[in-house]
Amino acid sequence: MRLTTIRKAALAVLAMGLAAGAAAQEATLRLVSAFAENGIYVQRLQPWINKFNAEGKGVLQINFIGGPKAIPTFEVGNAVKTGVVDMAMSTGAFYTNVMPESDFLKLTQIPVAEQRKNGAFDAINKVWNEKGNMQYLARMVENQPFHIYTNKKIDKPDLTGLKIRITPVYRDFFQSLNANVITTPPGEVYTALERGVVDGYGWPIGGIFDLNWQEKTKYRVDPGFYDAEVSIIMNLPAYNKLSQAQRAYLQKQLLALEAENGFWTKYAADETARQEKAGIQAIKFDAATSKAFVDKAYEVAWASAAKQSPEVAARFKPLFSPK
Template sequence: MKLSIVHKAAALLLATGFAAGAAAQEATLRLVSAFAENGIYVQRLQPWIQKFNAEGKGVLQINFIGGPKAMPPFEVGNAVKTGVVDMALNTGAFYTNVMPEADFLKLTQVPVAEQRRNGAFDAINKVWNEKGNMQYLARMVENQPFHIYTNKKVEKPDLAGLKIRITPVYRDFFQSLNANVITTPPGEVYTALERGVVDGYGWPIGGIFDLNWHEKTKFRIDPGFYDAEVSLIMNLPAYRKLTPAQRDYLQKQLLALEAQNTFWAQYTADEVARQQKAGIETIKFDAATSKSFVDKAYQVGWASAEKQSPEIAGRFKPLFSRK
């Protein structure tokens, strides 16, 4: 079934045509999104693509193929790895099937600009090149903590008896809080909430209105934990095929994209207010419990990373953590 889906997607994407023959001066990169086209992430990316193409005529262009209607979200990582597409807007949680280390990106606690300065980006790309056949290009989302959203009120950080929809991002953490965890694609969450298949879900502070989940959500647990990672990744052979001028242009535009990340702090504040207005109540713990809750999230996260890939987790942890 999965192979059939990938083959169909490959046929669709290859039919759009690519790319830079040996004599061509301009290359076109096919980009697919693991996120819905009406969601905030793609909405933020579209003006960047337009600017990229306007300024990159004769050098480099991006052909945006689409979102989950073009390719299922959990197949996007493998499509990048194998070159079915050249680039993707994706999150590590969606391509742990390609490389489990992709999930480690949620544990970053320093800004992306600092990650570029302190060697974290280089360390990430060493792993992405070797294990994923990918180049990690840019992180376009920051300051977007994850939260637990529920339809049942809890008095303490304990999810015993609750069925919570998860991705790999918070599987281990939610299980440490005694939740019964269920994995579904984002497109199935609304119906799962409506039918009582799940009692809640994990998701960043932003984006639930894009999916209409606010209609089926009663509570948000504060504080948030981890930081949502949404990034551009690229097939490594396609990246290496670029000319120096094309690669320089790509890098210039990627840095410009990351420079817009100041947007997310205000977006977080706006989303909190919007959720409150929509009737979503905030569950807050006392200061000591809140600190313990967040500390536990990172302890569980790093313990899982070290169990999965001790050498790589050991490399990443000092570069990802606050000093």
């Protein structure tokens, strides 16, 4: 009787030890979004997080903390750098305060799958590791060109006299078009348009309906330029703490996330049609003017990049550009 009791107790202790070992092997990563929770980017990320957690039990989990109400948009990069959170979904334009090179990601003109093959991803991570204390994990948005949206019609690429809301993404380009530029968080743009504080703004082809900006927007200037970059970044020490199995699992799920990027091409077409239906008129230039407009966007941006960080810009440009 006593032996049976001892045996049972021993088995219970062993089971507890195995459970504790399994729990110790599982890690939870805190993730925050620089974008609002009701927006398309978080909507696309949530199913991925659910799948990640369902398949990662005992290995790796993600705790989604929330959007800008948890950590303000322009503070997210520093929160990742300092380890306040482990991961973030953001765009480089929102953490240029951590490192100006983050804004260079808009200049990629090749798919993320090719960036992984041609050395671009490794080059990015060398800079992110050294300057940002971060690991650049995955790019989850592609084929989302930026546009100028305005309430005043223009007949040429000239923004003289217009007050345009900007982020670092297009500051230099819009200034080269003679705009008066104003920086505000996305959450303040609707009111700024309503009160006439700004005449327009820069934004990708998608997402304006998430913020109801279509109510205060009359025109979209075509063609688009650059490519909106939304990516997953991670605190470098937190990344380095992961076991080999955890890192392999994370990489598997990140590649699965990038494999869904084909969604964005159709989304861009759908959003263009939706804008037209909402009464937003497209301003189009002739072929030569359109080409010059886009060429100028890249020339200005690469010149600015070379001024900010010559060595990094020189390293990135051939890796980001089509052959």
